Amino acid sequence: MIAASEPIQRPSEAKLLVIGRGGALEHWPRSALVELLQPGDLLVANDAATLPASLAGTHVETGRSVEVRLAGRGSLEPNDVGRFLAVIFGAGDFRTRTEDRPLPPEIEPGDRIRLGPLEATVESLEHHPRLAWIRFGGAVDEIWSGLARHGKPIQYAHVRQPLALWDVWSPIAGPAAAFEAPSAAFALSWKMVSAMRVKGVELATLTHAAGISSTGDPDLDARLPFDEPYRIPGYTADAIGRAKERHARVIAVGTTVVRALEDAALTEGLIKAGTGLATRKIGPATRLRIVDALISGTHERGTSHYELLRAFVPAGTLEDMERQLDSRGYRTHEFGDSILVEKAVEEVRPGGGELR
Amino acid sequence: MTWRVAITGGTAGLGLALVREFLERGADVAFVARGSDGVVRVAQEFPRAHGIIGDVSKKEDIHRIALQILGALGGVDVLINNASDLGPTPLQLLADTECEDFERALVTNVLGPFRLTKALLGSLAAQARENGGAVVLNVSSDAAVTPYAGWGAYGASKAALHHLSRIWDQEGAGSGVRWLSVDPGDMDTALHAAAVPDADRSALKRPEVAARELADAVAAALEDAGVVALEDAGGAALEDAGGATLEDAVTRAGQGGPQETRRGRRHEENDRGK
Numbered sequence: 001m002i003a004a005s006e007p008i009q010r011p012s013e014a015k016l017l018v019i020g021r022g023g024a025l026e027h028w029p030r031s032a033l034v035e036l037l038q039p040g041d042l043l044v045a046n047d048a049a050t051l052p053a054s055l056a057g058t059h060v061e062t063g064r065s066v067e068v069r070l071a072g073r074g075s076l077e078p079n080d081v082g083r084f085l086a087v088i089f090g091a092g093d094f095r096t097r098t099e100d101r102p103l104p105p106e107i108e109p110g111d112r113i114r115l116g117p118l119e120a121t122v123e124s125l126e127h128h129p130r131l132a133w134i135r136f137g138g139a140v141d142e143i144w145s146g147l148a149r150h151g152k153p154i155q156y157a158h159v160r161q162p163l164a165l166w167d168v169w170s171p172i173a174g175p176a177a178a179f180e181a182p183s184a185a186f187a188l189s190w191k192m193v194s195a196m197r198v199k200g201v202e203l204a205t206l207t208h209a210a211g212i213s214s215t216g217d218p219d220l221d222a223r224l225p226f227d228e229p230y231r232i233p234g235y236t237a238d239a240i241g242r243a244k245e246r247h248a249r250v251i252a253v254g255t256t257v258v259r260a261l262e263d264a265a266l267t268e269g270l271i272k273a274g275t276g277l278a279t280r281k282i283g284p285a286t287r288l289r290i291v292d293a294l295i296s297g298t299h300e301r302g303t304s305h306y307e308l309l310r311a312f313v314p315a316g317t318l319e320d321m322e323r324q325l326d327s328r329g330y331r332t333h334e335f336g337d338s339i340l341v342e343k344a345v346e347e348v349r350p351g352g353g354e355l356r
Numbered sequence: 357m358t359w360r361v362a363i364t365g366g367t368a369g370l371g372l373a374l375v376r377e378f379l380e381r382g383a384d385v386a387f388v389a390r391g392s393d394g395v396v397r398v399a400q401e402f403p404r405a406h407g408i409i410g411d412v413s414k415k416e417d418i419h420r421i422a423l424q425i426l427g428a429l430g431g432v433d434v435l436i437n438n439a440s441d442l443g444p445t446p447l448q449l450l451a452d453t454e455c456e457d458f459e460r461a462l463v464t465n466v467l468g469p470f471r472l473t474k475a476l477l478g479s480l481a482a483q484a485r486e487n488g489g490a491v492v493l494n495v496s497s498d499a500a501v502t503p504y505a506g507w508g509a510y511g512a513s514k515a516a517l518h519h520l521s522r523i524w525d526q527e528g529a530g531s532g533v534r535w536l537s538v539d540p541g542d543m544d545t546a547l548h549a550a551a552v553p554d555a556d557r558s559a560l561k562r563p564e565v566a567a568r569e570l571a572d573a574v575a576a577a578l579e580d581a582g583v584v585a586l587e588d589a590g591g592a593a594l595e596d597a598g599g600a601t602l603e604d605a606v607t608r609a610g611q612g613g614p615q616e617t618r619r620g621r622r623h624e625e626n627d628r629g630k
Contacts, residue, residue, distance in 0.1 A: 145408070193531075236485075317496060
């Protein structure tokens with residue numbers, strides 16, 4: 001697929017590939033999404049606002065330049081901004097593909113990293129020379145201020161111009177929680193939300209700390225997604241309960257929503273309001289308990305997003321999807337086109353029990 | 357529940373009074389202002405409030421401000437766009453107004469509130485889904501509807517803000533987010549002194565009185581939407597300092613304009629010189 005290289009969240013020509021329950025594929029303009037929804041459907045989207053998670057700075061012990069990308073956090077509490085899981089790159093910036101970025105200098109627990117107005121201390125390495133838990137010094141408000149002033153959104157080599165924070169905040173962005181944009185929500189305009197309301201389609205949100213999509217390091221990429229905290233509001237838990245009662249579809253907007261809801265369902269059996277930490281990977285062996293359909297970007301084989309699609313449809317359907325995405329000129333990545341995939345009917349679902 | 361309130365222009369005049377008023381009512385408060393000295397001073401005076409340095413007239417600052425508001429508070433139930441620019445000081449006839457002064461008034465009083473509201477709308481709408489309602493209060497002026505000579509830049513910008521509030525309230529009707537456009541009256545503030553240096557200050561409304569009226573208006577809108585009220589520590593009695601009642605002072609942005617209220621009269625009484 002072609003990489004979408006302009007940071008436009010809702011280009012008028014955006015496409016939508018629809019994968020029906022029986023595996024049939026249809027091509028739609030994405031602007032017609034509401035036409036494909038049925039009265040009673042519940043859309044659940046991730047309202048996490050994207051953090052300026054890329055911080056340029058200096059490894060104090062060696063004096064060498066580094067880029068720190070925040071990639072994980074223990075919880076979504078506003079006060080919990082002291083400690084982050086971070087991927088540390090050597091010198092350079094986003095114009096170099098992550099695959100080609102040099103390793104950082106050797107980093108050890110106790111090392112300090114100066115990041116503009118912020119200073120972080122390395123707490124521990126996570127079994128990899130560029131993955132570490134770091135802790136910022138200073139009061140909570142000072143850390144937020146430092147991130148706001150010095151941080152930039154994580155950039156992509158396939159997007160020509162530097163991304164500003166407004167490029168990566170979806171229209172429904174709320175709590176500041178995502179390390180990279182929960183980009184499926186880029187497709188939602190407020191006009192669409194309005195049209196959904198008129199049609200009797202409900203919209204609810206949860207907040208999931210969407211992590212980084214790729215580090216360029218095969219060992220680290222194999223560990224993605226990292227553990228991601230989420231919060232499900234009471235309204236959303238109730239809306240899901242009501243949707244299930246009336247046998248309506250629960251449609252996740254974004255893979256992070258699938259991850260949060262299915263994690264919550266496995267922990268609790270049903271969706272309750274509250275917070276959690278999504279630790280499981282979703283793949284072919286996952287039995288989806290809550291989510292009936294997914295609106296997402298177009299994903300390529302080998303990514304964790306693609307693996308997640310295998311929980312919805314059999315391998316053969318995904319191969320059909322790949323062929324169609326390629327032959328019809330669909331664009332991929334954050335600002336690319338979308339798919340709407342409905343969970344296959346039981347008979348054609350791949351076998352297998354649940355993951356853990 | 358504890359309301360989460362963000363206030364721009366929060367280190368002086370009405371904004372500072374609003375910070376104090378909402379804190380007294382038990383809300384979590386984040387305030388924004390341009391000057392770091394002022395932000396530090398107010399944050400020291402009110403340790404529970406979160407001070408944010410930022411300029412709402414700068415496009416580059418808006419998302420940084422929004423990030424810090426969302427970071428500090430976790431979400432927003434109430435946004436008060438209070439920061440205002442008077443335009444040229446001393447006031448000028450339109451024919452003598454430099455376009456840069458007019459631009460600064462427009463970007464501070466219209467585009468800034470528009471951008472900040474847009475950046476926080478996802479959170480406001482989520483709060484409204486969860487709790488029943490959320491409020492954006494845009495601080496208006498009688499100059500938004502009455503064409504006072506000498507107040508061209510300010511008046512035109514406030515007229516635009518008032519209309520913006522009304523349209524947004526129409527469009528947002530289904531979301532649970534309400535837009536209020538409120539004229540706080542002529543207050544004894546630095547902005548008023550810059551505009552009317554020889555005004556009789558004793559005839560002007562005290563900012564804390566206006567702040568209480570605005571907070572009451574926000575409370576009424578939230579309660580109307582079914583949001584559980586804060587405990588009102590300040591007492592609900594409305595002081596009639598400016599000759600206005602609450603009904604006069606508040607216009608639900610979607611329901612009629614300030615034409616239908618008595619605003620403007622006070623200006624004629626107090627500041628005939630305008």
